[in-house]
Amino acid sequence: MNKRYGWVAGVVTPVVVAVLLLAGSVSVKASDQTSSTTAAVTIDNFSFGPQTLTVAAGTTVTWTNRDDIPHTVVSTDGVFKSQVRDTDEKFSYTFAKAGTYSYYCSVHPKMTGKVVVQ
């Protein structure tokens, strides 16, 4: 930053923060953007729901097994692989790069899903 006007940031920033805090709509966290960075997939009845999930790059997707049978979450391209998840157990993966990530349950391979990262 230009040294001459460096002090401006020191004055302006706290003012901006104060305004935002007063507005009460946004908490100041480095990782927070205006859209959510987490998303969820529910595993139930031998299926992933939603079967196709679209998220922004940087999102952490969490799969939760609500079925009464264990399942796994395995990328078809070797990008991620969960251990077996029994009922109520979870698996999370953060999708840093854009792309389409197909996955399936390696125990019940007819169960397939996709995460589209934009």
Add this chain to the structure above:
Amino acid sequence: MKDKQGLVEHRLPDLNNDGVDRRGFLKCMAWAGAGLVWTMSGGIPVSRAFAKGMGKEASRGGGEFSFVQISDSHMGFNKPANSDVVATLRTAVDKINGLATPPEFLLHTGDISHLSRTEQFDTVDQILKSASAKDVFFVPGEHDVLDDNGKSYLERYGKNAQGSGWYSFDHKGVHFIGLVNVLNLKSGGLGSLGAEQLEWMEKDVKHLKHSTPVVVFAHIPLWSVYPEWGWGTEDSGQALAHLKKFGSVTVLNGHIHQIMQKVEGKVTFHTAMSTAFPQPQPGKAESPGPMKVPAEQLRTLLGITDVNFVRGQHALAVVDSSLG
């Protein structure tokens, strides 16, 4: 149609491409709690159903030897469909020990454990020690090879096996082949045997006489029961092609937790009940998971399969009986 002893006899309709008339067969299957004896007589499959009390008489019967298939014990499962899989496995062992003709060994067609855990395998081994038959031959189910690609399964059960756990053995002139079709499953696919195992199998049977009865056992059905639910094996056709020369082939599977049978030429396919929990009939539920039934009905939908080999008859007599 009942004969004098109260036995109901049916003749299956003419074999079509599929081998069995589906509706008629599913009606037969609905006799939960009744045993089914299937034998081949002059090339036509004939089944006799008998009431619970007659089980002993039916299993006594001039066989050279018999063995019992159990399947899908899912040790470690503890959801509403069955909160005590230890108790039901123990009942299955009691049933085995109560057979009029003691079996010479047991075959376990997989899903021994529910989560591939050491203590789960230990418990099953412990319970099976009380069976009259001391030799037990296993093949893995998909629940037995979780997380480590079957390494712990192989360490425990694969001493005389090759590859991912396949093997064969002979018993009184009958050739038994244990296959593994639950590893390296592809997305959207079915069970899979793989090229290496199929090559091994071809060599394994090459020098056997075509009069040798063959029994193949594997976890996932080696025929297309219901592909939508993954109830089938991608490359089983190749396996069956290697067995074409044989006059008698019996294929014993598990995985679907209910009895299903199909006859195709000289091959009889049969799936066993689970000792842990039942599953719905194909397409009769949203998914193929554990099916909760009223407590008093549970044991009627779990069971064992007694298989009798009669010298001189190429067919093996397969008798299912429920636990209650």
